[in-house]
Amino acid sequence: DADVTQTPRNRITKTGKRIMLECSQTKGHDRMYWYRQDPGLGLRLIYYSFDVKDINKGEISDGYSVSRQAQAKFSLSLESAIPNQTALYFCATSELDTDTQYFGPGTRLTVL
Amino acid sequence: DAKTTQPNSMESNEEEPVHLPCNHSTISGTDYIHWYRQLPSQGPEYVIHGLTSNVNNRMASLAIAEDRKSSTLILHRATLRDAAVYYCILRAGDLRAGSYQLTFGKGTKLSVIP
Numbered sequence: 221d222a223d224v225t226q227t228p229r230n231r232i233t234k235t236g237k238r239i240m241l242e243c244s245q246t247k248g249h250d251r252m253y254w255y256r257q258d259p260g261l262g263l264r265l266i267y268y269s270f271d272v273k274d275i276n277k278g279e280i281s282d283g284y285s286v287s288r289q290a291q292a293k294f295s296l297s298l299e300s301a302i303p304n305q306t307a308l309y310f311c312a313t314s315e316l317d318t319d320t321q322y323f324g325p326g327t328r329l330t331v332l
Numbered sequence: 333d334a335k336t337t338q339p340n341s342m343e344s345n346e347e348e349p350v351h352l353p354c355n356h357s358t359i360s361g362t363d364y365i366h367w368y369r370q371l372p373s374q375g376p377e378y379v380i381h382g383l384t385s386n387v388n389n390r391m392a393s394l395a396i397a398e399d400r401k402s403s404t405l406i407l408h409r410a411t412l413r414d415a416a417v418y419y420c421i422l423r424a425g426d427l428r429a430g431s432y433q434l435t436f437g438k439g440t441k442l443s444v445i446p
């Protein structure tokens with residue numbers, strides 16, 4: 221079984237809809253991250269969380285919110301989706317004392 | 333934050349060594365140099381990281397210049413499975429202070445020719 225899972229894997233939605241992307245991990249890591257990937261732009265950090273009570277904004281947090289429901293779960297929400305939020309979204313985890321991040325398989329989101 | 337510069341693309345013949353360069357002239361003394369790769373239709377995958385000394389692991393080697401303003405990821409024998417986008421990343425901030433952030437650039441797309 222995969223250590224970092226993301227649901228859904230693909231989603232098509234309409235402008236103005238609320239949508240939630242979910243991430244779960246079985247690695248027991250404290251730290252979790254949400255990234256967005258656009259063609260030609262590499263990955264950009266949206267939010268990161270060092271534990272359940274510690275959530276931080278990344279480079280491009282506007283238009284997004286997150287919830288850390290438990291150590292193993294970190295959700296990303298788009299309250300009112302817009303077309304320029306069409307992208308590939310990745311969740312990642314890391315241990316407290318190491319720099320290595322472990323990525324999920326990604327969610328491809330299309331906003332029409 | 334310190335930035336990295338990588339060539340957009342490189343080609344290699346299968347079973348030949350590959351040297352992927354990265355420039356980071358504004359690196360600070362506490363920045364670690366990380367390499368990740370992303371295979372088609374997959375999430376990024378950790379390859380290697382280092383601070384000052386050269387590093388080796390089962391996937392690759394990392395050669396760091398003495399002034400730390402550049403580094404090179406070395407794949408000793410490229411295989412078709414190594415075709416991916418390779419990202420050179422600097423870790424900014426202090427993990428313990430909670431200001432951690434990895435910044436991904438555009439990376440180098442490596443093509444491996446059979």
